[in-house]
Amino acid sequence: MRIDVVTIFPPLLAGAFEHSIIKRARDRGVVDIRVHDLRDYTDDRHRTVDDYPYGGGAGMVMKPEPWFRAVESLRVRGNPGRAVLLTPQGKRLEQRLVQRLATEDRLIVLCGRYEGVDERVREYLADEEISIGDYVLSGGEPAAVVLVDAVVRLQPRALGSAESTVEESFAEGLLEYPQYTRPPEFRGWRVPDVLLSGDHGAVDRWRRGQQQERTRERRPDMLEDGGGSSQQS
Numbered sequence: 182m183r184i185d186v187v188t189i190f191p192p193l194l195a196g197a198f199e200h201s202i203i204k205r206a207r208d209r210g211v212v213d214i215r216v217h218d219l220r221d222y223t224d225d226r227h228r229t230v231d232d233y234p235y236g237g238g239a240g241m242v243m244k245p246e247p248w249f250r251a252v253e254s255l256r257v258r259g260n261p262g263r264a265v266l267l268t269p270q271g272k273r274l275e276q277r278l279v280q281r282l283a284t285e286d287r288l289i290v291l292c293g294r295y296e297g298v299d300e301r302v303r304e305y306l307a308d309e310e311i312s313i314g315d316y317v318l319s320g321g322e323p324a325a326v327v328l329v330d331a332v333v334r335l336q337p338r339a340l341g342s343a344e345s346t347v348e349e350s351f352a353e354g355l356l357e358y359p360q361y362t363r364p365p366e367f368r369g370w371r372v373p374d375v376l377l378s379g380d381h382g383a384v385d386r387w388r389r390g391q392q393q394e395r396t397r398e399r400r401p402d403m404l405e406d407g408g409g410s411s412q413q414s
């Protein structure tokens with residue numbers, strides 16, 4: 182899979198993709214991630230990416246031309262990829278949407294900034310608008326890191342064998358069970374006896390029970406009967 186990210190802060194993103202699972206996936210050739218500076222697609226001496234809003238008001242608006250130039254030069258015929266604009270007004274990112282994006286051969290991720298992007302970018306350039314949640318960011322860059330991480334770890338061969346099972350439970354629609362490692366007692370807090378029992382059947386049943394209880398307590402919206410399913414898309 183190829184992922185192009187367009188931003189006015191390339192260093193903010195470059196570092197985020199050089200560690201851990203994303204780094205390994207890149208090293209293995211599972212994903213080709215490239216970060217582009219929007220200013221490289223301007224044509225004036227000052228590399229201008231924003232301008233005053235028509236109609237007045239506070240703040241600046243990102244100009245359309247650099248975005249169109251960037252995406253049109255990154256798109257290749259036959260494999261245009263999906264251009265995704267990160268914005269608070271987009272469709273909320275959840276695992277089902279991540280799964281769908283992960284099947285794309287090519288993604289072009291556009292990081293707008295907080296003040297806003299000319300409407301023609303969302304209307305005529307972006308194929309899709311995505312938000313990572315209901316909070317305000319200074320720009321799309323942190324959202325791009327979230328999106329890319331979630332998509333890359335679903336690529337075949339991105340994860341090691343130990344990590345691949347960890348993914349399953351959220352996709353199954355339940356929260357994870359509690360995890361413990363040594364020591365068996367720390368500051369008087371003991372690891373549940375069942376985990377030390379060596380009875381694998383009992384351990385499985387306990388974990389299932391914990392997953393259900395936790396999900397019911399903390400995320401009833403994830404359960405069928407909890408109302409307001411967040412797994413729809």
Ligand code: 97T
Pocket residue numbers: 267268269292293294295311312313314315316317318319320321322324
């Ligand atoms: O708050 C934002 C500002 C710019 C671009 C994206 C966002 C955002 O995306 N998901 C949540 C907020």
